[in-house]
Amino acid sequence: MTRRTAGTDDRTTATPGGSPAAATGTPDGGWVSFVGSGPGDPGLLTVRALDLLRAADVVVTEAPDHEVLVRSVLGIPTPTVVTDEDGNETVVDEGPVFLDGGFGDDGQPLTHAARAKVLLKPAKAGKHVVRLMTGDPFLYASGPEEAQACVKAGIGFEIVPGVSAATAVPAYAGIPLTTRSHREVTVVSCTDKVDWSQYADGRTLVLLSSVGPIADVASALVAAGRPASTPVAMTRVGTTTEQLTVTSTLENIAADARAAKIQPPAVTVVGDVVDLRETLSWFETKPLFGWRVLVPRTKDQAGPLSARLRGYGGVPEEVPTISVEPPRNPQQMDKAVRGLVEGRYEWIAFTSANAVRAVREKFEEYGLDARAFSGLKIAAVGDKTAEAIGAWGLRADLVPTGEQSAAGLLEVWPEYDEVLDPINRVFLPRADIATENLVAGLIDLGWECDDVTAYRTVRAAPPAAPVRDAIKTGKFDAVVFTSSSTVRNLVGIAGKPHPSTVIAVIGPATAKTAEEHGLRVDVMAPSPSAEVLADALADFGAARRLALVESGQPVTKPSDRKTASRRKVSN
Secondary structure, eight states: OEEEEEOOTTOOOBOTTOOBSOOOSSTTOOEEEEEEOBSSOGGGSOHHHHHHHHHOSEEEESSTTHHHHHHHHHTOOOOEEEEOTTSOEEEEEOSOEEEESSBOTTSOBOOHHHHHHHHHHHHHTTOEEEEEESBOTTSSSSHHHHHHHHHHHTOEEEEEOOOOHHHHHHHHTTOOSOOSSOOOEEEEETTSOOOGGGGOSSOEEEEESOTTTHHHHHHHHHHHTOOTTOEEEEEESTTSTTOEEEEEETTTHHHHHHHTTOOSSEEEEESGGGGGHHHHOOSTTSTTTTOEEEEOSOHHHHHHHHHHHHHTTOEEEEOOOEEEEOOSOTHHHHHHHHHHHTTOOSEEEEOSHHHHHHHHHHHHHHTOOGGGGTTOEEEESSHHHHHHHHTTTOOOSBOOSSOOSHHHHHHHOOOOOTTTOSOOEEEEEEETTOOSHHHHHHHHTTOEEEEEEEEEEEEOOOOOHHHHHHHHHTOSSEEEEOSHHHHHHHHHHHOOOOTTSEEEESSHHHHHHHHHTTOOOOEEOSSSOHHHHHHHHHHHHHHHHHHHHHTTOOOOOTTOOSOOOSOOBOO
């Protein structure tokens, strides 16, 4: 037997006014919020949309990727299956219930009436339903028909406008729809028969659902009086990192779009404003635009680095290579923490954020808090570790001013002074694989060290077969290594990256390890920071792109090793 448990009991329902109270669309509280999801970029969701998604009992999706989008922006994990002793399976899901409102069980698109039934059933049962719709619910969407079904059923509803593809996609392509010289714009859906003679003037046209009929549309516009040389731009999957824009003319757009293999969804702009893309293209010209970047870190550590890569247009894919686990024997750690509380140490030195986390968890286990550090001096190996200490409400007394490493910490560490230092012992909570250099250096300075295993680093399980294949065959454009262990472990669990893949490392030690494993290092961060590493990779990508442009070559990604088919694609 399989059943599903959903974590909806502690959610509040957002009403049309925005206050966290029960919605009152029906006597038992049913309510439908028609929410526009925008054209694809999760960052274009409105604040109101996020509030309603957090409060939803049920989310009725329209596009196949809507559930992934909601889970991503709300931080909801994918469902897990738990089996009890009797063999019964329970699907544990912390998020709302997801219902497909776009397609039926047979894979065919649902009619307006069928879609309305999907959302009305839970609404009539008193649920707060979010009907998520691509773009804007009331612009070339089925929102009006479904809202009318709510009226007929006596279900209260609200409309939350979304960013429309008609305006967002041209903006992401660097094409303004209006300027001082072009003040009129018309949006036309090509799904029905259109009298193109009424669009013979010079106004800007935005064409939706135009990929299939573009040849006929272009011919009709030319026959109506538009010059064959009128600029045209067609952008597929706009606002995403797969965005591709083809610029052409009415005379050639059909052939150029076919050569570029443009598939729906795409938005087409017709008019002189298209020429401004040459100087205003900002999205597709990002230094890492569309690059698939492998981030071999643990999930919690990869966040800031992945966010930085996304800002440069990259598509980070996190593949854990190590798992951080408690020490096999916790007694040494228990003894050290008791000694810390009893005043046994003059210093505690943190060499990683993981070490800070391990000590903090041990404190919480004992019911202690940051006050136990009173009178204790705190050292951090670098800024990131200092930030982790700061998040605990503490301040690091010693952080290297130069190289942020064990060697850099030793350079600024004071010698033991019998007069100034009442205690000569240092508590050093570290990983089980930490080197002895720091301990040896502290001993040379006159200190005694309790080098304690605070956590273990265990090699993660190999990634899925498609990921391993992508690593070996060069489908990743770059790999960012943030430590020597990530190099060793990635090669160990997945094999060596393909020679075409750009290798970026966080510092000299990691570079040496990469070279020892037969990897060519292309990028090295000037300082040991994950964000700086992302910046360095972006600089490399920008320089590579500029070199291609200046040499007259098409802008490609490192994974694009095949000669591109002949087409005019502007980036």
